[in-house]
Structures are given as C-alpha cells and as structure tokens.
Amino acid sequence: MxxxxxxxxxxxxxxxxxxxxxxxxxxxxxxxxxxxxxxxxxxxxxxxxxxxxxxxxxxxxxxxxxxxxxxxxxEGTRFLPADRYERALAYQWLFFEQYSHEPYIAVRKALLTFPERAEDATPERLAQTLERGNKALGVMNKHLEQHAFFAGSTCSVADIALYAYTHTAEKGGFQLDAYPAVVEWLKRVEADKGHVPIEWQP
Known part of the structure; x- marks a missing residue:
C-alpha cells in the first residue's frame, strides 16, 4: 500500500x-x-x-x-470494537474529532506555528479556536474521568484519532494540565503496544 x-x-x-x-x-x-x-x-x-x-x-x-x-x-483488529454499542461509540468519537476537536485544536496550532497561516491568526479567530478547543478538551476530560479509553476498555481507532492532535495541543496554546484525565489518557495511549511518535516513518 x-x-x-x-x-x-x-x-x-x-x-x-x-x-x-x-x-x-x-x-x-x-x-x-x-x-x-x-x-x-x-x-x-x-x-x-x-x-x-x-x-x-x-x-x-x-x-x-x-x-x-x-x-x-x-477492520477485524483489536482497534475496532466487535461489540455493536462500543463500535458505535468509536464512530461517535471519530465524528466528534473531526467536527468539534480538529477544527479548533489543530487549526489553532497551525495558525500559531505555520508562517503561511499568520495572516489568518486574527484575535477573533484565535479566541474562537481557544474557546471551542477548550470545550472539546473538557468533553474529553469528563468522559475520561469515568473511562480509560473512548470506546470500550482498550485502545481503539477513537483513541488514535483523538490522540493525534491532542498530544501536541500545547503548541496551540492549550493548557493540558487543566485536564488531568486527558493527560493520564495520553500516557495510556503512548503505553499501548507498538506506539510510535508523529515523526516516525516506515
């Protein structure tokens, strides 16, 4: 592939x-x-x-x-829950990631770190992405106070999707220390077998 x-x-x-x-x-x-x-x-x-x-x-x-x-x-691996309800939760969090998480957490990081995006980094845009990104982190933190992962009891596609931009959220000005359950979850994802950092290449 x-x-x-x-x-x-x-x-x-x-x-x-x-x-x-x-x-x-x-x-x-x-x-x-x-x-x-x-x-x-x-x-x-x-x-x-x-x-x-x-x-x-x-x-x-x-x-x-x-x-x-x-x-x-x-498909057919441990990362997609076999249970119908848990699989639906995985889909739920994938949609959440793309609609309520990535557009704010990822975009704010891009606005602050990519020179070609600097002209888009207006005070209004930065304030909006900060507010809505923090809202997303708060939703995640509330869930993770009661659950180890997002869909079932083990790491799934939902965790991988949400991990990708959450683990670098501080580069976008988000204070992850305000979300202790998220911080602990990041550690659990990183401890899952086969983890590689974002710069990894085959």
Whole structure:
C-alpha cells in the first residue's frame, strides 16, 4: 500500500500510527499541502479534494479522509470494537474529532506555528479556536474521568484519532494540565503496544 502523507500532520499521523501498531507494511510518499503539492494536477487526479492523507491499496483503489482510512485498516483488529454499542461509540468519537476537536485544536496550532497561516491568526479567530478547543478538551476530560479509553476498555481507532492532535495541543496554546484525565489518557495511549511518535516513518 502507498500512503500519501505529510509528516507533521496529525491527520496523516493517524494511519501511520495504526499501521505501525498493526505491523502493516507500506510505502510513504510526502505530499505537502503547505507547498502546494496537494493541488498539483497529478495528485488531484488521485484525490479531487486535494488533501492528505490518501491511502492507495495494492489493487490501486484509494481511500481519502483520515478516519475513513483508520476504519478500513482497523477492520477485524483489536482497534475496532466487535461489540455493536462500543463500535458505535468509536464512530461517535471519530465524528466528534473531526467536527468539534480538529477544527479548533489543530487549526489553532497551525495558525500559531505555520508562517503561511499568520495572516489568518486574527484575535477573533484565535479566541474562537481557544474557546471551542477548550470545550472539546473538557468533553474529553469528563468522559475520561469515568473511562480509560473512548470506546470500550482498550485502545481503539477513537483513541488514535483523538490522540493525534491532542498530544501536541500545547503548541496551540492549550493548557493540558487543566485536564488531568486527558493527560493520564495520553500516557495510556503512548503505553499501548507498538506506539510510535508523529515523526516516525516506515
């Protein structure tokens, strides 16, 4: 398989992390959205949405969207709960991650750390992303005060998806110490077998 990937993207880290944990061999091709590579014609022909990650299967079929890739890779493994209710919880948290978490926690980090995003870092945008990112962290913390993981009693695709941007949230100005249950959960995810850091490459 081929993963079209940007090394410092949390969304791209998700499938890399899961493939590392599952021991799935793959070829990684760097395609940077910041340099415009995702908008070049040859890449748009592969993914018309012009974004990474993109997984190309051995037979040439392709899957876009990080959480869809996670679900494909996790099928039949310990990372996708067999129980119907717990599996639905995994989906719930995947939707939460993309709708209520990533648009604020990931975006605020990008606004503060990527020079090309500096003009978008208005006081209003920074305030909004801080407020809504903290709300997301609060929702996570409340859940984790009662549960070790997000869907069932072990690490799942939901934890991988939420870990990707939460573990670097402080680079976006979020104070993780205010969310002790989240901090402890991060440690549990990192202790799960096969964990690799965001800069890992096959």
């Amino acid at each position: 081929i993963l079209y990937d940007m090394i410092d993207s949390g969304n791209c880290y998700k499938p890399r992390l899961l493939m590392a944990k599952l021991g799935i061999p793959f070829t990684r091709i760097e395609v940077s959205s910041r340099s415009g590579e995702t908008r070049k014609a040859d890449y748009v022909a592969k993914n018309p949405n012009a974004m990474v990650p993109l997984l190309e299967l051995d037979d040439g079929r392709r899957i876009a969207e990080s959480n869809a890739i996670l679900l494909y890779l996790a």
